[in-house]
Amino acid sequence: MASLSLGRYVPYRSPVHFLDPRTKLFCLVLLIVTVFLGYANYSTTFLMAGVSLVLVLAFFLMTRMRFTALLKSLKSLWFMLIFLLLIYAIMPRSDNLDWVAFFIGNYPIYWASILDALKILVRLMLMIALSLILTASTKPLDLTAGFEWYLSPIRWLGVNTAAWSMVLSLALRFIPTILVDVERIMKAQSSRGVDFQRGKLSVRARALVSLIVPLVVSSLMRSDELADAMEGRGYDPRAKRTRYRKLAFHWGDLIAVLLVGAFFGMCVAMSVLSFDPFLEWFQVAVR
Amino acid sequence: MSLAIKAEHISFSYAKDGPRTLDDVSFEIKEGEYVALIGHNGSGKSTLARILAGLISELDPNASLTVFGMEYDKEHSAEIHSKIGLVFQNPDNQFVGATVRDDIAFGLENRAIDPSLMDAIILESAASVGMEEYLDQAPENLSGGQKQRVALAGVLALRPSLLILDEATSMLDPKGKREILALVRKMRKENPSLTVLSITHDVEEAVESDRVLVLAGGKLILEGKGEEVFSHRELLEENHLESPFVHELSLALREEGVDVEPTLSEEGLLEELCR
Ligand SMILES: Nc1ncnc2c1ncn2[C@@H]1O[C@H](COP(=O)(O)OP(=O)(O)OP(=O)(O)O)[C@@H](O)[C@H]1O
Ligand SMILES: [Mg+2]
Numbered sequence: 157m158a159s160l161s162l163g164r165y166v167p168y169r170s171p172v173h174f175l176d177p178r179t180k181l182f183c184l185v186l187l188i189v190t191v192f193l194g195y196a197n198y199s200t201t202f203l204m205a206g207v208s209l210v211l212v213l214a215f216f217l218m219t220r221m222r223f224t225a226l227l228k229s230l231k232s233l234w235f236m237l238i239f240l241l242l243i244y245a246i247m248p249r250s251d252n253l254d255w256v257a258f259f260i261g262n263y264p265i266y267w268a269s270i271l272d273a274l275k276i277l278v279r280l281m282l283m284i285a286l287s288l289i290l291t292a293s294t295k296p297l298d299l300t301a302g303f304e305w306y307l308s309p310i311r312w313l314g315v316n317t318a319a320w321s322m323v324l325s326l327a328l329r330f331i332p333t334i335l336v337d338v339e340r341i342m343k344a345q346s347s348r349g350v351d352f353q354r355g356k357l358s359v360r361a362r363a364l365v366s367l368i369v370p371l372v373v374s375s376l377m378r379s380d381e382l383a384d385a386m387e388g389r390g391y392d393p394r395a396k397r398t399r400y401r402k403l404a405f406h407w408g409d410l411i412a413v414l415l416v417g418a419f420f421g422m423c424v425a426m427s428v429l430s431f432d433p434f435l436e437w438f439q440v441a442v443r
Numbered sequence: 444m445s446l447a448i449k450a451e452h453i454s455f456s457y458a459k460d461g462p463r464t465l466d467d468v469s470f471e472i473k474e475g476e477y478v479a480l481i482g483h484n485g486s487g488k489s490t491l492a493r494i495l496a497g498l499i500s501e502l503d504p505n506a507s508l509t510v511f512g513m514e515y516d517k518e519h520s521a522e523i524h525s526k527i528g529l530v531f532q533n534p535d536n537q538f539v540g541a542t543v544r545d546d547i548a549f550g551l552e553n554r555a556i557d558p559s560l561m562d563a564i565i566l567e568s569a570a571s572v573g574m575e576e577y578l579d580q581a582p583e584n585l586s587g588g589q590k591q592r593v594a595l596a597g598v599l600a601l602r603p604s605l606l607i608l609d610e611a612t613s614m615l616d617p618k619g620k621r622e623i624l625a626l627v628r629k630m631r632k633e634n635p636s637l638t639v640l641s642i643t644h645d646v647e648e649a650v651e652s653d654r655v656l657v658l659a660g661g662k663l664i665l666e667g668k669g670e671e672v673f674s675h676r677e678l679l680e681e682n683h684l685e686s687p688f689v690h691e692l693s694l695a696l697r698e699e700g701v702d703v704e705p706t707l708s709e710e711g712l713l714e715e716l717c718r
Contacts, residue, residue, distance in 0.1 A: 385537035
């Protein structure tokens with residue numbers, strides 16, 4: 157069940173929890189852009205990645221998320237690392253081919269390939285961690301209210317943004333329920349002799365079908381009943397509704413936006429100016 | 444006393460020209476009455492509940508359905524809707540909100556109630572089902588019985604005049620079942636004009652009711668007080684329904700020559716025996 161805690165809201169009273177979801181969404185976008193900025197050289201890139209990592213860890217500690225949850229979600233990135241290493245080893249980027257790490261037979265593996273793969277990996281890790289912090293510290297309903305606020309301009313085009321945000325919040329609400337279904341069906345099928353772990357591709361594919369078909373059926377039945385329950389409680393996507401949760405912008409939100417904005421600005425400036433702190437400040441040339 | 448439901452010649456099939464899920468069903472339910480609707484799987488109980496709650500509106504032309512004296516038409520359907528509370532079988536599939544608080548608020552939002560009034564209503568209805576300490580919990584952290592209590596609170600918050608329970612206890616353990624039934628009993632005590640239609644597989648649950656309706660193959664085959672309905676043992680057995688245990692016991696005792704009247708309650712049987 158621990159793996160199912162992924163992306164779930166973790167109730168706690170932290171400063172990050174108290175921020176307005178709109179603030180958090182805005183900051184998330186800025187921080188993700190920051191994470192994907194390119195810098196003057198590898199040393200600066202990894203220095204900035206380190207700074208971002210410290211920030212992310214600080215948020216992480218604040219929200220009282222469990223580290224195991226993060227590690228679990230990053231576990232599957234191993235696969236990604238190997239994949240990226242392979243790609244860059246076979247097709248190294250053409251600039252920076254003078255710095256060979258080692259040879260496999262006669263084939264040179266460049267440091268650039270390894271560092272590029274690591275760079276992408278670190279970016280992905282940071283992005284995942286940031287998104288997890290958002291979902292752990294924000295109730296799904298607040299999150300969708302935030303989305304809805306950003307989408308509200310397209311309401312003038314005749315799009316029912318409230319209905320779409322309801323769809324989104326229901327999806328978020330039912331993810332844990334459906335994950336429990338997955339587990340239940342897998343157990344039931346395993347007890348009938350279906351093996352999800354081993355076997356040839358065709359066997360595994362058949363095992364997957366034995367999971368997906370009942371899952372789709374049970375989800376359809378759920379949605380049928382849910383529709384009845386919602387209608388029975390007076391939900392009408394076209395009618396005017398009030399909102400229990402009002403989004404409110406506080407001082408803390410302003411401070412958060414300013415801080416994240418400043419960090420973003422600094423990173424963009426460093427990126428655009430190809431600023432190298434090692435050269436400029438410490439007068440050492442590092443790659 | 445006025446009627447909560449007056450249903451006449453209700454017929455319905457899901458597919459056009461398909462088999463009739465409901466076939467010429469007519470009955471009345473008085474205001475404040477507690478009626479149990481029993482019937483085997485697929486007998487049309489849920490379909491009937493959906494029709495009563497207005498979730499299905501395409502009825503047979505000669506059918507007539509009046510709820511609290513109002514015909515189900517464009518003009519009145521919103522008002523009828525607002526008087527009916529529904530609780531379904533599966534606790535997960537009716538939990539809409541991310542937390543207990545949000546779930547109870549969902550119905551209030553739909554009724555466009557002023558958000559500043561919501562907290563008080565939410566607290567009051569959560570307290571009345573004993574869930575006030577779980578307001579900020581997510582559904583994953585609640586037991587089935589607790590989720591069902593939240594569903595009841597969500598319905599209560601809307602102050603319904605007619606409560607329809609569609610097998611609301613059938614997925615719960617005996618304790619959860621007893622708790623829900625006790626809550627319904629309490630609600631009826633606090634508000635004697637509350638009409639309850641309880642759909643159930645469980646004949647023991649039907650014992651509590653003022654009246655029992657039996658549906659089989661889309662037809663209403665029996666209707667009356669519990670003792671009366673359960674005395675038609677052959678008919679019930681034909682339709683895969685059994686009598687409550689106490690009732691069976693009293694009948695068996697009678698066959699053995701003990702002088703007891705058939706009864707549905709344990710206390711009743713005791714009294715008969717001590718007589
Ligand atoms: N949405 C639907 N579309 C088509 N057929 C349906 C639909 N819902 C129910 N039915 C069919 O209508 C019949 C009556 O179903 P209904 O759900 O009313 O029975 P029920 O008495 O509530 O049964 P259960 O005790 O299993 O809940 C069944 O044969 C069922 O297959
Ligand atoms: Mg049913």
